[in-house]
Amino acid sequence: MSRRGARRFVADLLRGRRPRSFRAQDTDVDDLRAAITLRSAQPGSGVPREEFVADLHQRLADQLAGKHSTEDAEPVRPARVDTTRRRLVAASSLAAAAAAVGAVADHVLTTRTPAPDGVAGPQTLVPNTGSWRTVAASADLTEGGVQGFDLGTVVGFVSRTGGALRAVSGVCTHLGCRLALDVPTRQLDCPCHQTSFALDGELLRHQLRVPPPALPQLEVREADGAVQIYAPPGPA
C-alpha cells in the first residue's frame, strides 16, 4: 500500500523538493535509504546555500539576543514543527547532553556581540615577520592617486589623500575574492557579490545579510622617494 508513498518520496527527492510524509513500511526503508545515499552523492549537494547560512545566522542572533522569549520556541524552525515534541526533546535527551558537556552559562552566549565593522575599529595588518617593501615611486603616486599592488603575500591598494598615504587589503572580507579598483568612483568593487569598499577600507555597499567587516589596513610609509608597505617576505 505504501509503495506509492515511497515512489512519491523518491520522485520528490529527485526534484529537490521536500519529500511528503507517509506511513512507511519496513519494506520501504531500504529503497528510501538507497535513494538518499545516491542523491547525497550528487556533486555540490553538501554545501549549504550562502543565503541560508546568512539567514540562519541572523535568526540565531535574534534568538540569542532575546528578541523572542524562550516560550515562543518557534523563532528558528518553520511552522510545521510540533512544539510539544520540541519541548520534550529540549527537556530530556538534550539536557542530558548539555550536562555532559558542562555547566550552562547562558550569559556567555547572549552577550551582544559588537557589529562586525566599525565598533572594534579597523584592523591593521602587522605580520610577525615583515619588511618595508616598495610598491611605487613617490612621484607616481600624486595627490588623489590610487595604485594597486601585489607583493605575492599581500595584495592591496595604496592611495594618497590630503597628503596622507593609506593602504588597505585588496581582498574582499566576505569570501576572499580579489577587489578591483573602479577608477571613476574611486571605490573597490568585489566581483563576486557586489560588495564595495572605500579606499580607506570602509564598507560602502553590500547585498549580504550580515555586513562584511571593513578592509584591513596595511602599514605604509614613504622613504627614499618610494612608497613602501610593511609586508611579509614572499615571492617577488
Added chain:
Amino acid sequence: MVDAARRVARMARGPGQGRSSFTKSRAEEQVADEPSAGTPLLRVVSDEFYPDWEAVYRDNVARVYRLMFAKVGNRPDAEDLTAEVFATALRPLRVSASAAEVRAYLLVTARTVLAGHWRRTLGREVTTLTDEDSLEAAPADAPTSADTAGRAAAMLAQLPESYRRILELRFLESCSVREAATAMGISVTYAKVLQHRALRAAAALREVSE
C-alpha cells in the same frame, strides 16, 4: 585570564567567511593584555576554543548541513534540520568547552533532531547518525563527504550496466526521466521501470553489505 587567553585560539578551519574581524579583534585585545605579549603562542588545533557562539556557528554550519544532507538527501529538509540543531544546541552550550567537545555536543543534538524528523515524517528511522559519523571527518568546505560519494560509488559498481547508468543519470546528474531516456536510447516508460528496478536492486545490495 588563562582561560580567556586560551579562548583566543585561532580558528584553523572553517569557511573563509568564518574569520571575521570580530574574532581577530578579540584575539588582539586579549593578546595585548597578556604580560608576555612579545612571544605569541602557537595554538594546537586539538586544543581549540571558540571565542563566541558565532565562531561555533561559522565553523560548524557547513559540517552539520553536509551531515544532514547525507541523511535526508534533499535541501529543504537539510536546511530545516541544520537550523534545528543550532537553535537547540546554542543556547545551553558552554562556549568555554573545547572545540572537540562542542562538536561532540552538536553531533549528539543532530542525532536527536534527525531521529525526530523521521519519527514525524515516515514513522521509521530511515537513516541514523551513528558513531561513524563525525563533524571532523572532512574539511568544512568539501562539496560532499568522501564517505558519501564512496558509498554511492560502491553501490553503483555492483549493479548491472543499465541499472548503474539510469541511477547515475537520475540521481547524480539530476537528469529528467526524458533526458535520461534519450541519453540511454530507451522509451520514457521503460526508463521509469528501469529506474524503479535499479533502485530496488541497489537497496537489496545494501541489505547484504550491512
